[in-house]
Amino acid sequence: MYQSSIQEALRSLKEVDICTKEDFLNALRANFVSGDLEWAQFPQLFEQYWTSVIQGQDQGPTQDKEDVGSGTGESAEAKVDKWMEGAGEQGQETDQGMEQAWVKRVGYSPVSPIEKVDVGKFDKEDIAVAQLALKRIMSTFKTAKSRRMRRSPQRRSVMDFPRIVRKSLKYGGIPMELFYREKRKRLKRLVILADVSGSMERYARFVIPFLLGLRGVGPRAEVFVFSTSLAHVTSIVRHLPVEKALAQMVKCLPEWSGGTRIGYSLHQFNQNYGPGLLSRRTVVVILSDGWDLGAKELLRREMAHMGSKAYCVIWLNPLAGDPAFQPICQGMQVVLPYVDYFLPANSLESLKRVGHVLSKIMVH
Amino acid sequence: MAADFHSIDQVMEKMADARYIADRALATVLFLAHRLEKPIFLEGEPGVGKTEVAIVMAKLFDTELIRLQCYEGLDATTALYEWNYPKQLLYIRLQEKEKRSKDEIEKILFSSQFLIRRPLLEAIVRADERAPVLLIDEIDRSDEEFEAFLLEVLSDFQITIPEIGTIRAKNKPMVVVTSNRTRDVHDALKRRCLYHWIDYPSFEKEYKIIMTKLPGIDAKFAEQVARFMQRLRQEDLLKRPGVSETLDWARALMEMQKDYLEEAVVMETLGCILKYQEDIRKFKEEIWQDEEKRAVYIS
Numbered sequence: 001m002y003q004s005s006i007q008e009a010l011r012s013l014k015e016v017d018i019c020t021k022e023d024f025l026n027a028l029r030a031n032f033v034s035g036d037l038e039w040a041q042f043p044q045l046f047e048q049y050w051t052s053v054i055q056g057q058d059q060g061p062t063q064d065k066e067d068v069g070s071g072t073g074e075s076a077e078a079k080v081d082k083w084m085e086g087a088g089e090q091g092q093e094t095d096q097g098m099e100q101a102w103v104k105r106v107g108y109s110p111v112s113p114i115e116k117v118d119v120g121k122f123d124k125e126d127i128a129v130a131q132l133a134l135k136r137i138m139s140t141f142k143t144a145k146s147r148r149m150r151r152s153p154q155r156r157s158v159m160d161f162p163r164i165v166r167k168s169l170k171y172g173g174i175p176m177e178l179f180y181r182e183k184r185k186r187l188k189r190l191v192i193l194a195d196v197s198g199s200m201e202r203y204a205r206f207v208i209p210f211l212l213g214l215r216g217v218g219p220r221a222e223v224f225v226f227s228t229s230l231a232h233v234t235s236i237v238r239h240l241p242v243e244k245a246l247a248q249m250v251k252c253l254p255e256w257s258g259g260t261r262i263g264y265s266l267h268q269f270n271q272n273y274g275p276g277l278l279s280r281r282t283v284v285v286i287l288s289d290g291w292d293l294g295a296k297e298l299l300r301r302e303m304a305h306m307g308s309k310a311y312c313v314i315w316l317n318p319l320a321g322d323p324a325f326q327p328i329c330q331g332m333q334v335v336l337p338y339v340d341y342f343l344p345a346n347s348l349e350s351l352k353r354v355g356h357v358l359s360k361i362m363v364h
Numbered sequence: 365m366a367a368d369f370h371s372i373d374q375v376m377e378k379m380a381d382a383r384y385i386a387d388r389a390l391a392t393v394l395f396l397a398h399r400l401e402k403p404i405f406l407e408g409e410p411g412v413g414k415t416e417v418a419i420v421m422a423k424l425f426d427t428e429l430i431r432l433q434c435y436e437g438l439d440a441t442t443a444l445y446e447w448n449y450p451k452q453l454l455y456i457r458l459q460e461k462e463k464r465s466k467d468e469i470e471k472i473l474f475s476s477q478f479l480i481r482r483p484l485l486e487a488i489v490r491a492d493e494r495a496p497v498l499l500i501d502e503i504d505r506s507d508e509e510f511e512a513f514l515l516e517v518l519s520d521f522q523i524t525i526p527e528i529g530t531i532r533a534k535n536k537p538m539v540v541v542t543s544n545r546t547r548d549v550h551d552a553l554k555r556r557c558l559y560h561w562i563d564y565p566s567f568e569k570e571y572k573i574i575m576t577k578l579p580g581i582d583a584k585f586a587e588q589v590a591r592f593m594q595r596l597r598q599e600d601l602l603k604r605p606g607v608s609e610t611l612d613w614a615r616a617l618m619e620m621q622k623d624y625l626e627e628a629v630v631m632e633t634l635g636c637i638l639k640y641q642e643d644i645r646k647f648k649e650e651i652w653q654d655e656e657k658r659a660v661y662i663s
Contacts (some may be wrong), residue, residue: 008402011400012396015395015396016372022388022389027392030559031558033561034555035407035548039559161449165449165473168453168456169456169469169470172457173456173459173460175453232548235548267600267602270602271601271603273546273547275410275544275546276504276505276546276547277547279436305642
C-alpha cells in the first residue's frame with residue numbers, strides 16, 4: 001500500500017457518509033485495491049478487522065492478511081524446502097505414482113548422480129545462465145515489427161511527412177527531398193507456463209532458475225505457474241529478490257508440487273489471459289513433463305485453441321532429454337499435434353541448446 | 365454542468381434513470397471520481413458493461429464522450445495529435461507566391477489550424493468549455509510504453525506540443541479507463557485511479573437490467589432468460605457470455621415474436637450467446653442432450 005493511497009482514501013472518506021458501513025468499505029476499497037483478487041478479499045479483511053477490534057484483541061490487519069493469503073496450514077517456506085528437496089525423496093507417495101513407475105520401468109534418470117546430490121540447491125550463477133539462454137531465445141523472435149517508426153535511409157515502408165514538410169520549406173513547398181521511415185523491430189511477447197506439480201519436483205534445479213531468470217528478459221515476458229490450477233506470477237518474478245520471489249510464488253499456488261491438471265490450467269489461461277496475451281506476436285513456452293491426470297478432451301481443446309491463436313507454441317519436456325524417450329503418456333500424445341516445437345529441457349545446458357536450435361529455425 | 369452529484373443515492377437514481385443498473389459500490393466509485401476529480405479504473409470480464417458506464421456518464425453530465433480505443437502499437441500520433449501534412453504542403457505552395465519569409469510561414473504552418481487533434485488532445489481542449497468524458501477503452505491491449513505515456517497525461521492533464529507550447533485543461537475531464545484484465549496494468553497507473561471490479565450480475569440484477577433495457581419485454585420471459593444465463597455461466601466454457609450477450613439474445617427472441625423460452629428456439633439462437641464453436645458443440649452435446657439439465661435450464 002502506498003502513502004499516496006492512504007491520503008487519497010482519507011480524501012474519499014471526507015466525501016462519503018462514514019457512518020454507513022457499506023459506503024465506508026466501498027470508499028476504502030476503491031482506493032486500496034488494484035486487482036480482482038484483492039477486490040474479492042477486501043470485504044473479508046474488513047470484517048475481520050472490525051471483529052478483532054470489537055473483541056479487543058486487535059492484532060493488526062497485517063497479520064490477518066497473512067492468514068488469508070496462505071490458506072493452507074503449511075507455511076510457504078516449508079513448501080519451498082520440500083519442493084527443492086523433491087528428488088531426494090524417492091519413496092514419496094504422490095498422485096504421480098504412475099509417472100514414477102514409468103521412470104523406474106525404463107530405468108531412466110533425468111539427472112546425473114552428481115547433480116542429484118545437490119538438486120535442491122541452485123545458485124545465482126544458474127539464474128545468470130538461464131538469463132543468457134532466455135535472452136537468446138528472445139532475440140530469435142525479434143522479427144515482429146512495431147508500429148512505431150524510426151528514420152530509415154532506405155526507400156521502403158512509409159514516407160516521413162513531418163520531415164518532408166519541414167525540409168520542403170526551403171524549396172518553396174516543393175517536396176524535393178524525400179525521407180522515409182520504417183517500422184521498428186521489436187520483441188515478440190514471451191509467455192511461459194511452467195508446471196510445478198509433484199512430478200516436476202526433480203527438475204527444480206532447472207525450473208526455478210528458468211523462472212527467476214526471466215527477470216532480466218524485459219517487459220514483454222509473462223510468467224505463469226500451474227499444477228492443478230494456474231497462477232500469474234510475473235510481478236513476483238520481476239520485482240522481488242530471489243528468495244522472497246520463490247516463497248511468494250508458492251503462496252500464490254495452493255497446490256504447489258501437488259497433482260497436475262494441465263488441461264484445466266490451460267483452460268484458465270485461455271479464458272482469463274488468452275484474449276490479451278495470445279496473438280500472432282506471442283510465443284508460448286510450456287514447461288512440463290506432460291503427465292496429466294485430468295481430462296484429455298479438455299487438454300486437447302485448450303491446446304488447439306492456444307495453437308490457433310499464438311504465433312508459436314514450444315513445449316519443453318524434461319523427460320525428452322533421454323534418447324529412449326517416447327511421448328507415450330496420454331497427455332503428451334494429445335498435445336503433440338498442436339505444438340510447433342517439442343524440445344528437451346532437463347538442464348540449463350539443454351536450455352542453451354534450445355536457444356541455439358530456435359535461432360537457426362527462426363531466422364531465414 | 366448539467367448534473368452534479370451530491371450523494372451516492374442520487375448517483376444510483378440518476379444511473380437508473382439513464383437505464384444503467386448500478387450497485388452501491390459502483391455508485392460510490394462514480395460519486396468519488398466526480399467529487400475528487402480522479403480517473404476511474406474499471407476491470408471485469410468482457411460484456412459486463414464497462415464501456416457503458418462511460419457512455420451513461422456522458423449522458424448524465426450532458427457532455428461529449430471522447431473515446432480512445434487502445435490496441436497494440438497505439439502511439440502518440442493516433443492518441444494525441446498529428447500535423448496535417450497535405451494541408452501544410454498546399455499552404456506552403458500558396459504562400460510562396462506572396463513572398464513571405466520562411467520564418468513567417470513556419471510560424472503559421474505549425475499553428476493549431478494545421479493540427480489534427482486525436483482523442484487525448486481533444487479531451488483537453490474541449491474541457492475548456494465543458495469537461496467531456498474521456499473513455500480509454502481496453503487499456504490492457506495497448507503496450508507498456510503507451511501506459512507510461514498515459515500516466516503523464518492523466519496526472520496533470522496537460523500536453524506539450526514542441527511547436528505550440530503546453531496546452532493545459534481548464535476543467536479536468538472525467539476519465540474512465542477500462543480493462544479486460546488480460547495483462548496486468550502497471551500499479552503506477554492504477555494508483556492514480558479509483559478501482560472498481562465489475563462482476564457478472566446476480567440473477568436479480570440481470571433481471572432488472574433486461575427489464576430496464578428492453579421495456580417491452582414480458583416479465584416472466586425476462587426472468588426465464590436471466591435464469592438461463594445464470595446457469596450457463598456456471599458451465600465450464602471458453603468464453604462465458606456477458607450481459608451484452610443476454611441483451612442481444614433477449615432482443616433477438618423478441619424480434620422472433622417469442623415470449624417464452626422453448627427448447628427449439630434455444631437451439632436456433634445459440635449463436636447469440638455462445639461465440640466459440642467449441643462452446644456451442646459442448647453445449648449441444650453435453651448439456652442439451654441431457655433431459656434433466658434441459659428442464660432445469662428452461663424452468
